[in-house]
Amino acid sequence: MAAEIRLEKVRKAFGKVVAVKDMDLVVEPKEFLVLLGPSGCGKTTTLRCIAGLERVDQGKVYIGGRDVTVLPPSRRGIAMVFQSYAVFPHMTVAQNIAFGLRMRHTPKEEIKKAVKEVAELLQIDELLKRYPSQLSGGQRQRVAVARALVMRPEVLLMDEPLSNLDALLRLQMRAELKKLHREVGTTTVYVTHDQIEALSLGDRIAVMREGEIVQLDTPNEVYDRPATVFVAGFIGTPPMNFLRAEVKGSNGDVYLAVGDFAVEVHEEWREQLKEMVGETLILGIRAENIEVKSTPEEGALPAQVVVSEPLGSQQLLTVQVGNDVLKVATSPDLSVVPGQIIGLVLTKKKIRLFDVASGKALKFE
Amino acid sequence: MSYPRILRRTFLYMSVLTFALWVLVPILFIGISSFTPRNEIYKWPKPLLPSHFSLDTMQFFLNSYGVLSSLLNSVWVALLTLAFTLAVGAPAGYAVARFYFRGREGFRLGILVTRMFPTALLAVPLAVTFIRWGLYDTLIGVALIHTAMALPFAVIITTGIFMGVPKDLEEAAMTLGCSRFGAFARVALPLALPGLAAAAMFTFVISWNEVFAATILTVHNRTLPAHILTTIQASPLYFRFAGGFFMILPALFFMFLIRRYLFHMWGGATAER
Structure with missing residues (x-):
């Protein structure tokens, strides 16, 4: 059949x-x-x-x-x-x-x-x-x-x-x-x-x-x-956000630099990333995998609110980080105004890294 | 409405009216005259309407020598033309509408080229060729010439018709178990039928009205227009009126029936896929 x-x-x-x-x-x-x-x-x-x-x-x-x-x-x-x-x-x-x-x-x-x-x-x-x-x-x-x-x-x-x-x-x-x-x-x-x-x-x-x-x-x-x-x-509404990130290392540790901000990486990725220090990657993260702090604080990526769209079940923020524009999904209860500086916490596990030239996702074994 | 616009409109409608009268008034007079008793036709001043409606004139025309046989010839030639034209023109139209092939646009234009040469120019070579082939003075010969004349129109009209039948429908039929030809016969053809009927009538009228080729290529087997043309100089006035009106009839009938399809065809032929 x-x-x-x-x-x-x-x-x-x-x-x-x-x-x-x-x-x-x-x-x-x-x-x-x-x-x-x-x-x-x-x-x-x-x-x-x-x-x-x-x-x-x-x-x-x-x-x-x-x-x-x-x-x-x-x-x-x-x-x-x-x-x-x-x-x-x-x-x-x-x-x-x-x-x-x-x-x-x-x-x-x-x-x-x-x-x-x-x-x-x-x-x-x-x-x-x-x-x-x-x-x-x-x-x-x-x-x-x-x-x-x-x-x-x-x-x-x-x-x-x-x-x-x-x-x-x-x-x-x-x-x-x-x-x-x-x-x-x-x-x-x-x-x-x-x-x-x-x-x-x-x-x-x-x-x-x-x-x-x-x-x-x-x-x-x-x-x-x-x-x-x-x-x-x-895929996804909104589609995944992309940030330019440079792989940097200090004292045997490794992190991703978005502008001046250091994004911590997953433990399992460290070994592999250590060999890529100095390379630029594309960091991908979905709107719902970003946590919003209403004030910039320690460990949160500072961003400026451009637009906020209440969509009923959630609130969609368009924010600017350096030259990159991100979409962030938050609770509709959070009150922010355009121009306000907020802090973003990226969920470590949900970060996806891509090669700039080929656009392909990095594989971590 | 602005003043120049009113002026333009007035001019437009006046022109349309003039052209309409130009065509319609003679038809009206011919029509009236052919139902006027024979003796009243020569009256002067001529009354606008006859004293009574009479079939006398028409009867005289139809009973005149050669009219009935040439009428039959005309019908035969028109039917043959119709059969030839549809047999060749409809598949050609279908092919142009459905398939992309090298030289398709060239073909669409080229088919009109056949109408570029006036029949008068071709008359002598045609007559010679037809005599050689044994087609001279035969109904088939006339029908072949009429087919050549009607074919370009038939292809263009049927192209428009088949473009109006979505390709999806035939493909759906094919996924449901039809062959290519089965899909055409069961889906495309029934949907195209009204349009094809219009194309058929158009072809019929082209053949019915054609005078020149029919006159040169026949001697005894005249079609009706050829017969009228060759006898008209020696005929009384009422014969001419009745003959004229009789010739117009199919065209009028046809126009009323297919107005809708004519618009469709022109719309369809310009809307490229």
């Missing part, structure tokens, strides 16, 4: 633009994998290569162990939900859902039963006789998902299925998709540029950039331990 997807050295170019660069990827059976990245990073092309809507230039595509590289979409055992939903306007909802089964020459009685079942699952059984023009965006979306699920595909592919819905509906459908995946258990590849969606839905997230996977990990790993500056800056 649920199949493994394997891409081996898949390459796809459009003219001179290489959309997918020699990609290797394995999606486990029943896994929900999210392809995440900014527009133009090749995530949709990757999905279309799996679907068979694009022919790969090089490499192999396997679904359930079967080499499907040259097979048309109809013979790959996939189903797809399109960004535009692509619901057929000249057919009723029932005809839309039944379309794929009819192509398979499933007996009429069976089709009827399957359509009814999947329509109930997606709560559109009241709408079966309507035409798509009589449906709302959210309802069309459900029809598109139902049409894909009724095929009982080995692999379900979704191309930004929620991006055309309004914010509230998106939130609701997101939870529903997750529940649906748990119930149906089909291997799913889901393309999105919305990192919140990726974090909330994925078993694993593949963060893509310029046709390559930059990081493939669980949502928590991707969030807490981004592999590159790009990933750190792409």
Whole structure:
């Protein structure tokens, strides 16, 4: 039922633009994998290569162990939900859902039963006789998902299925998709540029950039331990803060100098950092991993408040440290005014260090 | 509204009115005259409306020698043209709308080049070639020429129509088990059908109205316009009115039916993907 997807050295170019660069990827059976990245990073092309809507230039595509590289979409055992939903306007909802089964020459009685079942699952059984023009965006979306699920595909592919819905509906459908995946258990590849969606839905997230996977990990790993500056800056609202820091040593100890301020480092990193004294690194820290002291005090990085935004559950401060601008999340009860000098305490364990030239995170063994 | 703007508007509407009258008044007179009893047509001063509505003139026209057979010829030629044009033009339009291929833009422009040469210029070589090929004075020959004339329009119109059918829909059909052709036949074609019908009617009217090529390339198997053109000098006035009105009918009918698609086609042809 649920199949493994394997891409081996898949390459796809459009003219001179290489959309997918020699990609290797394995999606486990029943896994929900999210392809995440900014527009133009090749995530949709990757999905279309799996679907068979694009022919790969090089490499192999396997679904359930079967080499499907040259097979048309109809013979790959996939189903797809399109960004535009692509619901057929000249057919009723029932005809839309039944379309794929009819192509398979499933007996009429069976089709009827399957359509009814999947329509109930997606709560559109009241709408079966309507035409798509009589449906709302959210309802069309459900029809598109139902049409894909009724095929009982080995692999379900979704191309930004929620991006055309309004914010509230998106939130609701997101939870529903997750529940649906748990119930149906089909291997799913889901393309999105919305990192919140990726974090909330994925078993694993593949963060893509310029046709390559930059990081493939669980949502928590991707969030807490981004592999590159790009990933750190792409994921999270607000994205990770970056400070320039120089590795300095004194009396056998080692610390990171942000301007004149010395940031203490994790014990486990010391040995390795000692060998890097004199180098400049990028220090990354998330907004919620910074503690705010309302006055500058010993051991706290002094910063000037630029803007404070109350966001209900938290308060987001924009502060300036030297030339760097940081976002800091604090309790909404803390009262600060723009211009005020405050102190920041960085949570040692949550600091992430990146190489300036490559942008890659330093690995500490 | 400012004064110059009112002036501009007035000028615009006056021009539109003039052009409309320029076209409509003759049609109106022809229409009225062809339903006027034959003897009243020569009356002077001519009354604006006939004393009574009469099918007499039309009947005379339709019963005249050669009219019925040339009418049949016209219908045959138009239908053949329609079949040829759609068989070649619709797939071409689909290809231009869906696929990126080397020289696509060149093709779109090039297809209009075929309309650059006036038929008069081609008349003699065409006639010679047709005689050689045994197509001279045949309905198929005329239909082929009409096809050549209608094809550029057919390709441009169908391109617009197929651009209006989202590619996603066909791709969705393909992921649901259709072949490339199956997706076209089950999804793109039904959605394009109303537009294709309009293109078909357009083609029909082009063939129906074409005089010049039909006149040069036939002797006995005249189409209706060719027949009227060659006999009109020797015909009484009421024959000309009735013939004229009869020729206008399909075009009028067609215009009322496809106004919507004409706008769509021009909008669609300019909106590049």
